[in-house]
Amino acid sequence: MTNNEPQGVSRRAIIRTIGSAPALAAAAATEASPQNAAKPVYRRKVFDDRQWRTVEVLCDLIVPADERSVSASHAGVPEFIDDWLDFRKREDGNDVLASQILGGLSWLDGESNRQFGRDFAAAAPAQQKQLLDRIAWPEKAAAEDHRWVVFFSRFRDLTVSGFFSSKAGIGDLPYLGNKAVSEWKGCDPAVWAVIEKRLTEPRR
């Protein structure tokens, strides 16, 4: 019952097969489409103009540009979050998440106005930092800020996952897959050597 092909021949055949598979062709077409040129203008579903300004600023405070990649707003994260909140409303049949985010943004602007006399988006970087430091560290935050800590954790998750699942964000991560590999060799010996060294070190 074994009519296996000889292995050497088949590897080329496979790559050829994969290369000619319509699925790959379709995928390649999607990747190659002139995204920037054809990109439609995003129509917001959840955030109003004031909230949008806050979201853009907040996203970039969480994931700013650095030497490896662009900032969250450059990667389309505000659009992703707006779309995600709308999606969850429909999918979950409630607006608990959207309300939490919108309520948190209101608190942020309210608090910024109380302390600095202007909206969060318009506040000075040091003022923004002062507010975020109150809610960005769950263990260190004051008990009365708990709701806003939870809000910020949700917002941070949305920003982070929106960024690192974007094309720019995936390029930033040490992810090398989603492609055909001609021979699977398991864990790279050089990587395993690092792990093994750590295994013998005292607990980190």
Place this chain on the structure above:
Amino acid sequence: MQARTSPKTYDVVIVGSGAGGGVAAHVLALAGAKICMLEAGGWYDAAKQSDMFKWPYNAPHRAAGTREKPFGYYDATLLGGWQVPGEPYTNARGSDFQWYRARMLGGRTNHYGRISLRMGPYDFKPYSRDGKGFDWPIAYDDLAPYYDKAEELIGVFGSAEGLENTPDGRFLPPPAPRGYERVIQRACQHLHIPCVPSRLAILTKPLHGRPACHYCGECGRACAVNANFSSPGVHIAPAMKTGNLEVRTGAMAREVVLGPDGRARGVSYIDKKDRSEQTVYGKVVVLAASCCETARILLNSKSSRAPDGVANSSGLVGRYLMDTVGSSVSGFLPILEDLPPQNEDGVGGMHLYMPWWNYQAQKDGKMPFARGYHIEIGGGRSLPGAGILGGSERILGGGYGVELKRNLRKIYGANVHFSGRGEMIPNEKSYCEIDPNAVDQWGIPVLRFHFEWSQDEILQAKHMQETFQEIVTTAGGKVLSSAGAERNWGISRGGEIIHEVGATRMGDNARTSVLNSYCQAWDCKNLFVTDAAPFISNADKNPTLTITALGWRTSDYIVDQMKKGNL
């Protein structure tokens, strides 16, 4: 005007095109039988329709799961899930059973996990071993030759380990483990838990004209080159090549039609295209509609001759429904932080797993529950999609800005995930029946479920939680998500693991079973079942390989009986 000629009679009518229907069609078509197969969903061709290699950012919501596509936008299941539009089911008060269906050629074999574990000798005789549940009317040795055939046809990788009640098979070489899997294996060595190469129906070498895996890690999207097992690629395509198999898609089976002699004459179905009612006739009828759907068809096949449904003189159709026990823990392993980049995709599933290891302790009465589970593992640098790096404050304590961004890069891929998959013992309180009121959009009465775990299953989930957390801490890690007594140790909802088995049980006595030891209805000798409905127990060994082996054995018996003129 319809022609007044006598209707065409096929040798065999098969309902369903998944693992059970596929194997029956393959064996019977190659043996020369003329077959008509009914599939409730549409046609599916992975070569044209698989979303292999696509990126989540090109899908809506980064390819997140939805009610309509629970396993994400790129999952192979075109129409299906725990809810199918227009095809509801109901639950009795106090039950919360979830019924997954895949309405498409090949059914769930297009997206499933390809885990291919043989049931062992103990698994066929569980009652004899611990006094709970029931024994099968067959033993491991009866099915072993069919496990051989099934593995040789579909292609399963694995390694010979000689472990208790964990039979080795006809394996292709296993893929080398990923880094995080080797770390977990080390921790398991400390804890004396076996951690060995997994057994998946994915080709690591070319087989029967199918190429080997190219390791893109996304088998759930279906494989455009047929390098993993699916019923359309491995069973149905070769069966169609013989010219003996006709497949009718969009054909929603309603009932088995009996002749005046009490034998099955065929199957009536709704043609979804025009909602017309059709009947297809056959000398033999094989039901492989999936465990619960098969029970539904039989229970809906009511006539004066069969007032409680076809093949139901025992009253046991729908009874002893089982699913698999599931519970999960995730953890963070600092040892995996900030490693040099490498591709960790591999095959679409784990390269190592942990088979159940406490058989002797159970035999000695030292365990608080009966039956066992195996552990499935995941983690590492997987394809970044919806939810990637969520909950990072549990690892990093919080934060924002350049430092957060740097830390996120370091912890990406340092997470691990453990899922237990354990045996449920059949009980009287878990069954499906026809709802007295509700119908689906085709006018067919729907199922109503009753489902309850027993203490054996709940205590098993507790053991899973404790074990997985111990593995995480032994590996120097931090448990990120777990469940305690307040949530019944995170035990899955009935049907959530999508391993429904047992609704038309086989046995050696017509009063206590629906089918005989060849999965032939006691009440109707030309009626057979080749999905998971004949199962007597639901060992922790995922059902698909056993469906294909048992279905092959049943199909061989049909061929033999047809040749002898007994059908």
